[in-house]
Amino acid sequence: MEIPWDLILIQTVNGIVTGMILALVASGLTLIFGIMDVVNFAHGELFMLGAYMGVIVLTTTGSFWLALILASFIVALIGAALQVTTLRPLLGRDPLNTILATFGISLVLQNYALWQFGPVARKIQEPFTGQFTLFYLQYPWYRIVIAALSAAIIGGLYLFLKYGRYGIWIRATTQDRVMAQAMGIPVPWVHTAVFAIGAGMAAASGVLFGPLVGVSHIMGLDWVLKAFIVVVVGGMGNLGGSIAAAIFISLLEAYASIWVSPAQSVIVSSIVLILTLLFRPTGLFVPTPK
Amino acid sequence: MSKRHASIYWTGFTVITVLLVIAPLVLPEFWRRFLTEILIWGLLAMSSDLLIGYTGMVSFGHSAFFGLGMYGAAAAILTVRPPNIWLAILYGLGASAAVALFVAYFSTRLRDIYFAITTLIFSQIFYVIIFTWTEVTGGENGLTFSRPAFGIPGVWTVPFTSTTLHWFVLAFVTASYLILRRITQSPFGMVLQSIRENEARTRAIGYPVERYKIVAVMLSGLFAGLAGVLYAVQNRFAAPDFVYFLISGEAVIFNVMGGIGTLVGPIFGAAFFLLLREAFSRFLTEYYLIPVGVIFILMVIFLPQGLFGFAKRWLNR
Numbered sequence: 326m327e328i329p330w331d332l333i334l335i336q337t338v339n340g341i342v343t344g345m346i347l348a349l350v351a352s353g354l355t356l357i358f359g360i361m362d363v364v365n366f367a368h369g370e371l372f373m374l375g376a377y378m379g380v381i382v383l384t385t386t387g388s389f390w391l392a393l394i395l396a397s398f399i400v401a402l403i404g405a406a407l408q409v410t411t412l413r414p415l416l417g418r419d420p421l422n423t424i425l426a427t428f429g430i431s432l433v434l435q436n437y438a439l440w441q442f443g444p445v446a447r448k449i450q451e452p453f454t455g456q457f458t459l460f461y462l463q464y465p466w467y468r469i470v471i472a473a474l475s476a477a478i479i480g481g482l483y484l485f486l487k488y489g490r491y492g493i494w495i496r497a498t499t500q501d502r503v504m505a506q507a508m509g510i511p512v513p514w515v516h517t518a519v520f521a522i523g524a525g526m527a528a529a530s531g532v533l534f535g536p537l538v539g540v541s542h543i544m545g546l547d548w549v550l551k552a553f554i555v556v557v558v559g560g561m562g563n564l565g566g567s568i569a570a571a572i573f574i575s576l577l578e579a580y581a582s583i584w585v586s587p588a589q590s591v592i593v594s595s596i597v598l599i600l601t602l603l604f605r606p607t608g609l610f611v612p613t614p615k
Numbered sequence: 616m617s618k619r620h621a622s623i624y625w626t627g628f629t630v631i632t633v634l635l636v637i638a639p640l641v642l643p644e645f646w647r648r649f650l651t652e653i654l655i656w657g658l659l660a661m662s663s664d665l666l667i668g669y670t671g672m673v674s675f676g677h678s679a680f681f682g683l684g685m686y687g688a689a690a691a692i693l694t695v696r697p698p699n700i701w702l703a704i705l706y707g708l709g710a711s712a713a714v715a716l717f718v719a720y721f722s723t724r725l726r727d728i729y730f731a732i733t734t735l736i737f738s739q740i741f742y743v744i745i746f747t748w749t750e751v752t753g754g755e756n757g758l759t760f761s762r763p764a765f766g767i768p769g770v771w772t773v774p775f776t777s778t779t780l781h782w783f784v785l786a787f788v789t790a791s792y793l794i795l796r797r798i799t800q801s802p803f804g805m806v807l808q809s810i811r812e813n814e815a816r817t818r819a820i821g822y823p824v825e826r827y828k829i830v831a832v833m834l835s836g837l838f839a840g841l842a843g844v845l846y847a848v849q850n851r852f853a854a855p856d857f858v859y860f861l862i863s864g865e866a867v868i869f870n871v872m873g874g875i876g877t878l879v880g881p882i883f884g885a886a887f888f889l890l891l892r893e894a895f896s897r898f899l900t901e902y903y904l905i906p907v908g909v910i911f912i913l914m915v916i917f918l919p920q921g922l923f924g925f926a927k928r929w930l931n932r
Contacts, residue, residue, distance in 0.1 A: 364728045425915045433908035440902045553732045595740045
């Protein structure tokens with residue numbers, strides 16, 4: 326069989342672009358998990374809400390960048406409200422309860438979106454439409470910009486966690502919740518803030534990705550499932566691992582879709598998941614536990 | 616269980632069973648169908664209770680077992696002439712057992728939320744396969760067929776009416792309930808419960824925990840598959856929607872609403888959920904999941920032992 330090098334190169338670019346967005350979604354998920362042991366089933370719905378908020382702001386103001394910022398901010402607020410009302414009462418109970426609660430949230434949000442915005446997919450206009458030539462394809466610059474922006478947001482998060490005053494609070498809470506509380510860190514509010522940050526990141530990726538696929542009430546499902554795969558393969562609660570896994574899996578799916586239909590390429594990532602579970606149940610991109 | 620307890624239990628069991636047997640004779644057509652459906656979903660809920668309530672593993676992948684049961688039954692009914700109801704059950708159970716073995720082998724290596732996520736992703740793999748393999752599974756449209764008759768083909772058959780179908784389903788659900796109850800009270804069930812309470816200690820005592828978990832997932836998958844077969848027979852179709860993970864989510868909702876670890880509770884949970892759906896969809900149509908979801912969240916927070924657990928505690932007070 327002849328190897329289609331040009332297709333492979335195009336799919337490499339595609340894979341990295343979707344991988345960066347997936348990394349943005351998954352890093353919010355893994356951050357929330359790492360700090361509060363909450364598996365956020367509603368993450369895909371926050372992604373979807375972000376995209377819808379983007380649509381609303383974009384149609385009223387006409388500015389894509391304003392839509393990106395406002396949508397992230399609004400969804401972060403919604404996330405904070407959800408955390409305070411539903412997840413905070415569950416603190417200290419079995420983490421499985423949080424799966425159930427966030428699953429309930431996702432059902433409510435998804436059907437609310439269907440009710441409010443209807444079943445017809447909305448379109449977000451790309452902020453600019455420039456293209457460059459990649460072999461015989463006109464490749465939109467916008468996709469490259471998405472990847473760069475996602476990387477920038479993740480980089481910002483990393484710097485914030487590493488050097489920011491509140492970032493250090495967050496890391497302290499991850500390491501030892503009780504000790505952090507004893508040192509005067511308001512742990513419940515750190516949880517709320519982390520959930521809000523995760524929600525905002527999901528919303529940002531929703532707005533960024535909106536122009537590529539169209540905004541609908543079920544768009545979150547695909548992403549949250551992929552993000553779950555990424556987070557398990559990358560090692561739960563491990564930011565760097567999630568990013569590496571996101572790109573790895575997106576690349577694999579992109580290559581797979583050269584030969585099979587895109588719907589079936591999901592099976593490839595599932596196979597990666599199975600192999601990971603068999604040989605490295607703690608995740609591919611974490612140091613071997615002693 | 617003390618002697619007095621046992622006699623109260625068996626009296627209650629007999630009364631409810633008799634009521635369920637009489638019910639289709641007095642209920643109008645719509646509610647007769649509704650009751651049958653409650654029993655079928657209740658069976659699915661009970662099957663996942665074996666994992667959630669007794670072994671402490673929350674499965675978000677029961678739709679795979681349920682859906683494969685449906686497709687297995689469809690395969691038997693569409694390929695074998697004349698259609699045979701027993702063969703449908705056999706095929707359905709076979710299909711769900713095969714899937715359950717596959718899922719169990721891989722996902723039992725993980726616990727807690729990892730188990731939940733992996734089962735979810737596995738069920739999505741089967742969803743994608745069924746959805747895209749149009750030549751065999753009918754893809755998005757699924758498969759439709761006519762309901763096979765009851766009896767032994769070629770010897771003696773009688774077509775189902777909605778009343779006899781109800782009794783047929785009731786017989787299977789009651790038998791499954793008794794078997795599941797026996798399983799949970801057997802030494803095997805005790806080991807499962809000790810895994811739930813303290814896995815490390817159970818392993819330290821010398822039980823091969825993984826093997827027990829695999830058997831638990833497979834048993835649970837078999838009963839979920841049986842529910843799928845019954846649902847397929849009742850509704851005369853198999854559709855990819857029923858392999859989609861929302862069905863697994865509903866099974867978990869039934870459990871939480873009814874009370875996990877009680878076997879009977881999940882049936883009540885299914886009844887409660889379906890009644891809520893019926894009530895809300897009268898004026899909210901397809902958006903009924905908004906109020907039902909809110910009620911579910913409130914129950915997770917304020918009523919973690921579920922309706923049945925709550926009633927039990929309230930009665931014992």
